[in-house]
Amino acid sequence: MHSEGSFFSVPKGMYLLSHSVGCLPVQTSRVVAQKYFAPWQQKGGDAWPEWLGIIEQFCHELGMIFNASDVDICPQLSVSSGLSQYLQALPPLPNKQKRTVLMHATAFPSLGFAVQGLAEYGFELKLIDKDIAPNDLDAWQAHMTDDVAVAVITHVHSNSGELSDIVEISKLCRAKQVQVVVDVAQSAGVIPIDLQDWQADVVLGSCVKWLCGGPGAAFMWINPAHLDDLQPKNIGWFSHENPFEFDIEHFTYAQGAKRFWGGTPSVLPYASAMVGVQQIRKIGVLNIYAHSKNLQRIVLSSAATHLAKMINLEQSGGTLCLALEKHLLDRLANKLTQSNVYYDRRENSIRLSWHIYNTEQEARKVADIFDSL
Numbered sequence: 001m002h003s004e005g006s007f008f009s010v011p012k013g014m015y016l017l018s019h020s021v022g023c024l025p026v027q028t029s030r031v032v033a034q035k036y037f038a039p040w041q042q043k044g045g046d047a048w049p050e051w052l053g054i055i056e057q058f059c060h061e062l063g064m065i066f067n068a069s070d071v072d073i074c075p076q077l078s079v080s081s082g083l084s085q086y087l088q089a090l091p092p093l094p095n096k097q098k099r100t101v102l103m104h105a106t107a108f109p110s111l112g113f114a115v116q117g118l119a120e121y122g123f124e125l126k127l128i129d130k131d132i133a134p135n136d137l138d139a140w141q142a143h144m145t146d147d148v149a150v151a152v153i154t155h156v157h158s159n160s161g162e163l164s165d166i167v168e169i170s171k172l173c174r175a176k177q178v179q180v181v182v183d184v185a186q187s188a189g190v191i192p193i194d195l196q197d198w199q200a201d202v203v204l205g206s207c208v209k210w211l212c213g214g215p216g217a218a219f220m221w222i223n224p225a226h227l228d229d230l231q232p233k234n235i236g237w238f239s240h241e242n243p244f245e246f247d248i249e250h251f252t253y254a255q256g257a258k259r260f261w262g263g264t265p266s267v268l269p270y271a272s273a274m275v276g277v278q279q280i281r282k283i284g285v286l287n288i289y290a291h292s293k294n295l296q297r298i299v300l301s302s303a304a305t306h307l308a309k310m311i312n313l314e315q316s317g318g319t320l321c322l323a324l325e326k327h328l329l330d331r332l333a334n335k336l337t338q339s340n341v342y343y344d345r346r347e348n349s350i351r352l353s354w355h356i357y358n359t360e361q362e363a364r365k366v367a368d369i370f371d372s373l
């Protein structure tokens with residue numbers, strides 16, 4: 001096992017499902033017991049300062065991974081909920097004009113649902129056809145008609161593994177004054193991300209996959225340059241500039257992204273996620289990326305001849321989404337199952353994810369399975 005692999009509890013067999021749930025860091029249960037349960041057990045309500053400290057640390061760790069300030073990061077229930085909160089916070093257009101939200105048809109469906117759920121607030125979903133490549137800049141440009149207010153870009157697509165060119169697509173958006181929202185759910189923790197390079201308006205993600213933080217700890221980064229224009233609607237006392245003012249007739253938005261926070265915060269998912277993000281930060285996303293690509297290269301050297309569509313590893317995330325003809329796909333699936341491999345299938349492809357706790361030996365074993373097809 002790669003030495004960094006010993007930092008995680010990896011299920012028996014070959015675990016290639018990090019695009020779904022990243023493995024539990026060995027430290028998590030101890031730290032959660034110490035920082036979340038022990039203060040509750042020993043101090044009851046006086047645990048709050050320590051609990052809030054966990055969330056501060058969570059935002060700080062994420063900020064270090066993304067080269068961003070923790071003030072610009074706010075916990076969210078999920079990626080789709082974060083998108084919904086952001087859209088509702090945008091200033092309304094005069095005369096109740098429609099506001100179109102553009103995304104590629106292979107974006108995660110939940111984000112499309114979030115937009116459709118806001119139809120009565122004037123939001124309308126527009127999709128770039130799934131047969132057009134997600135990085136086709138001409139297609140993005142052509143779809144950015146005057147009604148488009150927001151573009152949602154998926155950094156790494158969950159069913160194809162394709163990586164979007166955020167900088168180039170964002171440039172087109174900025175030229176048309178279209179707000180840029182980036183979904184990093186499938187890239188945070190495995191693809192190095194520098195938010196200063198992107199200068200997006202909003203970045204949404206969660207910790208359940210490559211950040212190894214467990215479910216329930218999603219997050220939102222808001223570009224501080226545009227924060228003052230945003231007036232979240234789903235607010236509570238933790239969205240207030242001073243949560244402890246307690247004057248029901250006076251509400252002022254918090255200065256930073258925390259204006260999106262809401263009422264009494266959820267803590268437990270962030271205690272778990274903080275350890276995951278910290279572990280990933282200590283190992284280094286660049287190291288994880290290099291390791292993942294090395295393993296993917298080993299698999300591809302044997303898989304390539306069977307693929308319906310070749311994969312460019314420079315333009316993909318941590319998951320090999322291998323599209324094969326149906327009869328080959330079934331045979332491959334059987335062999336993977338017999339070899340105790342954790343994997344899943346989407347449409348005509350099999351998804352195999354390579355994280356820091358996976359090994360060259362595992363990659364070679366999968367390559368041998370391809371050779372035997």
Ligand SMILES: Cc1ncc(COP(=O)(O)O)c(C=O)c1O
Pocket residue numbers: 019077078079080081107108110154156157158183185186206218
């Ligand atoms: C690209 C992408 N975005 C978002 C999500 C999850 O969104 P949510 O947190 O709203 O469930 C996933 C989950 O698989 C995903 O792959």
